[in-house]
Amino acid sequence: MGLKEQLREKALSEGFASFGVCRPDAVPELPERLKIFVEQERHGQMAWIADRMAWRGDPSALWPDAKSVVMLAEPYTPTHDPLEVLEHSDRAAISVYAQNRDYHDIVKKRLKRVGRWLVDQAGCEIKVFVDTAPVMEKPLAQAAGLGWQGKHTNLLSRDLGSWFFLGAIFTTAELTPDASGIENCGSCTACLDICPTDAFPEPYQLDARRCISYLTIEHKGPVSEELRERMGNRIYGCDDCLAACPWNKFAVEAQEVRYAARDDLVAPPLKDLAVLDDTAFREKFSGSPIKRIGRDRFVRNVLYAIGNSGDASLKATAAALTEDTAPEVSDAARWAVERL
Structure with a gap:
C-alpha cells in the first residue's frame, strides 16, 4: 500500500468519513470569485474575508512550500429533525452543529493525529486548519473529490449528505490528487x-x-x-x-458522541x-x-x-x-x- 492509501486508512481509523487530495492551486478561479463576492459587499461585517483575500483566494500563497492539500470530512448528522422546532414558537432553534461541543477543538485534534502520522512516515511538514485560517475549505474539498458545492454553496456528498465538518492538512509531501467532485444538484431547488x-x-x-x-x-x-x-x-x-437537501437520505451516522x-x-x-x-x-x-x-x-x-x-x-x-x-x-x- 502506498503512502496516500496508508494515509487514507489512518484518517478513516481516526474517525473521518471521507478523504481526498488536491493541489493548493487546484481552483484557479477562486481569486476572481472571491473578488466579486467582496465587491458586491455580500460578506457584510466579516471584514476578515476582505482583509485576507490574497491568502483566501490563493491557497498556494498561504503556504508556498505546500505541495498537497488533504481534505477530510467528519459527520455530525443529527438524530432528530432540525426543522421540527420551528413549529414551536416559544422554543429556540439552535443549529445542529452547535448543540454540544465545539467542533473546532475536536476536529483539529483529530487532524493533528493524522498529520503527525504523515510527518513520521514521510518526513514532511504540515499545517492543519479547521475554520480558523483564510482557507476556502469547500472549493478545496470539491477539488479533492469529497463532493460538490450545492446551490446553497455548502458542500454535498453522495455518500455523506450535507451534515459534515471539513478539515484540511496542508503538507510538503507530494500526494497524487484525486478527481474533482461532480455537481449533482440537477434541477432541484x-x-x-x-x-x-x-x-x-x-x-x-x-x-x-x-x-x-x-x-x-x-x-x-x-x-x-x-x-x-x-x-x-x-x-x-x-x-x-x-x-x-434530498441527498441527506445518504447521510451517515455521526461517530463522535460529543456531537450528540x-x-x-x-x-x-x-x-x-x-x-x-x-x-x-x-x-x-x-x-x-x-x-x-x-x-x-x-x-x-x-x-x-x-x-x-x-x-x-x-x-x-x-x-x-x-x-x-x-x-x-x-x-x-x-x-x-x-x-x-
Missing part, C-alpha cells in the same frame, strides 16, 4: 426555496447579509426589522437549507435563555461554539425570537430587558414588547 430570508440571489451564490447564520452569529448591533421578522425562532445559526445534541439545547424555552446574564451564559455554553458570540448578541437573538413568537406570556420577559445596558439587547427587547 429545495435549499433555495426553503430559505426564510431569500439569502440566495442565484443558485450557487449566497448573500451573507441576508443569511440567518450570519445574522445570528457574525452581525453586530441591531438586525434590520424586515429580517428580524423572518428569523422566526432561530437564535443561533440556521439549518433549513441543509435539512431540505444536549437535551437542554435541542429546543430550549426562550424564557429561560432571555434571562441569562454574562456569568450564567458563559457557564451554560462553556465548551460550546455559542460562547464566542457573547451574552449580548445571544440574548438579542432570543428577544427577536420572542418578538416573533406571538406568545403574550413572554411579553414580561422582554419588558424586563428594555433598559438593558447593551444597546442591541434593549433595542431588541423594546421591539419584542411592541410586537407582542
Whole structure:
C-alpha cells in the first residue's frame, strides 16, 4: 500500500468519513470569485474575508512550500429533525452543529493525529486548519473529490449528505490528487426555496447579509426589522437549507458522541435563555461554539425570537430587558414588547 492509501486508512481509523487530495492551486478561479463576492459587499461585517483575500483566494500563497492539500470530512448528522422546532414558537432553534461541543477543538485534534502520522512516515511538514485560517475549505474539498458545492454553496456528498465538518492538512509531501467532485444538484431547488430570508440571489451564490447564520452569529448591533421578522425562532445559526437537501437520505451516522445534541439545547424555552446574564451564559455554553458570540448578541437573538413568537406570556420577559445596558439587547427587547 502506498503512502496516500496508508494515509487514507489512518484518517478513516481516526474517525473521518471521507478523504481526498488536491493541489493548493487546484481552483484557479477562486481569486476572481472571491473578488466579486467582496465587491458586491455580500460578506457584510466579516471584514476578515476582505482583509485576507490574497491568502483566501490563493491557497498556494498561504503556504508556498505546500505541495498537497488533504481534505477530510467528519459527520455530525443529527438524530432528530432540525426543522421540527420551528413549529414551536416559544422554543429556540439552535443549529445542529452547535448543540454540544465545539467542533473546532475536536476536529483539529483529530487532524493533528493524522498529520503527525504523515510527518513520521514521510518526513514532511504540515499545517492543519479547521475554520480558523483564510482557507476556502469547500472549493478545496470539491477539488479533492469529497463532493460538490450545492446551490446553497455548502458542500454535498453522495455518500455523506450535507451534515459534515471539513478539515484540511496542508503538507510538503507530494500526494497524487484525486478527481474533482461532480455537481449533482440537477434541477432541484429545495435549499433555495426553503430559505426564510431569500439569502440566495442565484443558485450557487449566497448573500451573507441576508443569511440567518450570519445574522445570528457574525452581525453586530441591531438586525434590520424586515429580517428580524423572518428569523422566526432561530437564535443561533440556521439549518433549513441543509435539512431540505434530498441527498441527506445518504447521510451517515455521526461517530463522535460529543456531537450528540444536549437535551437542554435541542429546543430550549426562550424564557429561560432571555434571562441569562454574562456569568450564567458563559457557564451554560462553556465548551460550546455559542460562547464566542457573547451574552449580548445571544440574548438579542432570543428577544427577536420572542418578538416573533406571538406568545403574550413572554411579553414580561422582554419588558424586563428594555433598559438593558447593551444597546442591541434593549433595542431588541423594546421591539419584542411592541410586537407582542
